[in-house]
Amino acid sequence: MTAAAVALDHRLARALDAWLPWQRWYAGKGRPHTAVTVVQSTPFSELPDGSVGSILVLRVDFADRGAAEHYQVPVGIRASLPDPVAPYLIAALDDLVVYEATGDHELVTELLGLVAGEHARDPLGFTSFGGFADGPPLSSRPLGVEQTNTSVVVDDRYVVKFFRRLHPGVNPELELPRALAASAGRHTAALHGAVEGHLDGAPVTYAVVQSFLAGAVDGWALAQDSLHRLRTEPWSAVREFAAEAFEMGRAVATVHAELAAGLGTGLLGPAELAGLAATMARQLDESCRVVPELALHRVDLAAAFAEVARLPGGAETQRVHGDLHLGQLLRGPAGWALIDFEGEPSLPMAERAVPHSPLRDVAGMLRSFEYAADHADLLAGPSNPAATARLRIWAEQGADAFCLGYAGVAGWDPRGQDALLRAHTLHKAVYEAHYEARHRPDFLPIPLAAVRRLLAQ
Numbered sequence: 001m002t003a004a005a006v007a008l009d010h011r012l013a014r015a016l017d018a019w020l021p022w023q024r025w026y027a028g029k030g031r032p033h034t035a036v037t038v039v040q041s042t043p044f045s046e047l048p049d050g051s052v053g054s055i056l057v058l059r060v061d062f063a064d065r066g067a068a069e070h071y072q073v074p075v076g077i078r079a080s081l082p083d084p085v086a087p088y089l090i091a092a093l094d095d096l097v098v099y100e101a102t103g104d105h106e107l108v109t110e111l112l113g114l115v116a117g118e119h120a121r122d123p124l125g126f127t128s129f130g131g132f133a134d135g136p137p138l139s140s141r142p143l144g145v146e147q148t149n150t151s152v153v154v155d156d157r158y159v160v161k162f163f164r165r166l167h168p169g170v171n172p173e174l175e176l177p178r179a180l181a182a183s184a185g186r187h188t189a190a191l192h193g194a195v196e197g198h199l200d201g202a203p204v205t206y207a208v209v210q211s212f213l214a215g216a217v218d219g220w221a222l223a224q225d226s227l228h229r230l231r232t233e234p235w236s237a238v239r240e241f242a243a244e245a246f247e248m249g250r251a252v253a254t255v256h257a258e259l260a261a262g263l264g265t266g267l268l269g270p271a272e273l274a275g276l277a278a279t280m281a282r283q284l285d286e287s288c289r290v291v292p293e294l295a296l297h298r299v300d301l302a303a304a305f306a307e308v309a310r311l312p313g314g315a316e317t318q319r320v321h322g323d324l325h326l327g328q329l330l331r332g333p334a335g336w337a338l339i340d341f342e343g344e345p346s347l348p349m350a351e352r353a354v355p356h357s358p359l360r361d362v363a364g365m366l367r368s369f370e371y372a373a374d375h376a377d378l379l380a381g382p383s384n385p386a387a388t389a390r391l392r393i394w395a396e397q398g399a400d401a402f403c404l405g406y407a408g409v410a411g412w413d414p415r416g417q418d419a420l421l422r423a424h425t426l427h428k429a430v431y432e433a434h435y436e437a438r439h440r441p442d443f444l445p446i447p448l449a450a451v452r453r454l455l456a457q
């Protein structure tokens with residue numbers, strides 16, 4: 001059998017069926033599936049020894065007969081597995097092995113070359129926005145971090161992010177940086193290229209290439225370090241983290257201003273506010289089906305969301321990040337930068353493209369300060385009221401400093417819009433409960449405790 005034929009062999013579909021549910025990025029966990037089908041296979045490279053690189057699209061059908069999901073799996077198919085690629089094995093069929101192309105420097109180099117050269121491999125198109133160095137890259141490595149998609153760092157200069165779950169529509173992670181290309185300052189990573197195609201007649205973003213901010217530390221790692229120090233040097237840990245949170249607030253407000261300037265602003269009037277309240281209530285219902293513990297608070301949560309429909313004077317909107325948290329901020333030599341503009345990865349693209357109040361992102365950050373503190377509390381084991389109190393002060397000081405930094409740039413303090421900020425914060429906590437139930441059930445107590453605490457305030 002040739003390598004090209006393997007991509008379409010039904011035995012590969014069977015192997016993928018067993019492999020897929022174990023992947024961190026697989027979002028169908030908890031929904032028994034009935035079939036995994038390779039619905040698209042786009043060979044992008046054929047090496048002299050007959051090895052092939054191909055971008056597969058899998059369709060997953062579910063027993064509940066709900067909507068099918070599509071996933072991207074770039075694969076390499078070779079006669080033997082080169083040593084560095086061994087951890088990426090998917091299946092061995094006859095005399096050929098199939099593995100994840102993201103672990104293969106040769107195939108990553110081929111893909112990057114297609115982007116830099118703006119080639120096409122029907123139905124995929126490769127676009128360059130410039131900034132590629134001459135000559136092939138010397139090294140590449142999958143990031144290997146906890147993430148929703150799969151990113152590969154090339155020469156510590158680029159990061160190629162392969163979107164795993166494919167939704168029809170242009171991914172905001174391509175759309176927003178592309179719109180900001182001329183105006184974006186130092187608080188975002190430059191966009192170099194993209195891989196786009198079609199699925200069922202709709203445009204789909206397969207991958208983006210961005211500048212890699214080498215040596216940057218992310219906000220979550222910085223928070224972990226600070227929380228560790230909180231045990232021995234509580235006041236300097238609180239003070240120093242608050243100073244960073246202040247700068248994070250400034251960076252987020254600056255990017256918000258750039259997004260507003262590049263993509264415009266709007267106003268939610270009474271009808272749109274009622275629509276927003278209804279969307280929050282609908283998402284609450286969906287999350288209650290996945291996380292039964294949430295249903296205990298359904299009435300109070302619905303009441304907080306209903307408040308949105310009664311906001312006097314409306315609310316300003318614009319395109320926002322959409323899924324902001326500490327892990328989405330990287331501190332490099334030029335200060336804090338925002339990454340990962342794809343929005344909530346489970347939402348359809350049309351919903352992710354809806355303009356929102358910037359408070360949605362602010363709420364994401366405020367939740368993240370609390371999340372980090374509650375995560376530390378959870379890991380610390382048996383209850384220790386003094387330690388818990390310190391953690392709460394740490395989170396509150398971080399949140400206050402963030403809002404002050406934001407206000408310094410935006411000219412308004414997010415804490416001034418109480419009901420909308422509260423609704424967005426609760427909405428984020430509900431989303432987190434849904435997300436954790438699907439991806440990291442051990443962490444589910446964190447957002448559930450937050451829902452209880454926020455409702456009690």
Ligand SMILES: Nc1ncnc2c1ncn2[C@@H]1O[C@H](COP(=O)(O)OP(=O)(O)O)[C@@H](O)[C@H]1O
Pocket residue numbers: 143145146147148149150151159161189210211212213214216218327328330339340342
């Ligand atoms: N441009 C970049 N420069 C440096 N590191 C990055 C960059 N983009 C992403 N990362 C690192 O990769 C991690 C995952 O990236 P992210 O875009 O959040 O992935 P996902 O959306 O799949 O969860 C980030 O937390 C960060 O550590």
Ligand SMILES: O=P(O)(O)O[C@H]1O[C@H](CO)[C@@H](O[C@H]2O[C@H](CO)[C@@H](O)[C@H](O)[C@H]2O)[C@H](O)[C@H]1O
Pocket residue numbers: 146147148149220323325326327328340344345364367368369371372432435
């Ligand atoms: O993968 P993404 O970065 O797009 O975001 C998803 O995964 C995040 C976890 O990796 C999740 O964030 C939640 O956990 C964080 C700690 O790991 C915490 O800082 C965030 O506040 C919390 O929301 C995010 O919600 C999800 O969309």
